[in-house]
Amino acid sequence: FNSVVVEHHQKWAPMCEREGLYDFSAADKVVDWAKSKAMNVKGHTLAWHVTSPEWLNNKTSYELSEALRRHIYTTVGHFRDRVDSW
DSSP: OOEEEOGGGGSHHHHOSBTTBOOOHHHHHHHHHHHHTTOEEEOOOSOOGGGOOGGGTTOOHHHHHHHHHHHHHHHHHHTTTTOOBO
């Protein structure tokens, strides 16, 4: 095998339990390990209803759309040079 999918650690809620505060450390460990073994890394689902953070629950549709946009830009930007595909 020569590829890895980070799965749970790259989902929204595990990375961002509080609005605007990201903790990529668990996902970074998996990505760094895979890269050290010359493996390809596939990014996991950026938004999924089962692992959406609780703080999204009372957002308006506009606020939700903006939060999703920020999340995608923040996450993909963080892993930009290390994740090979999404």
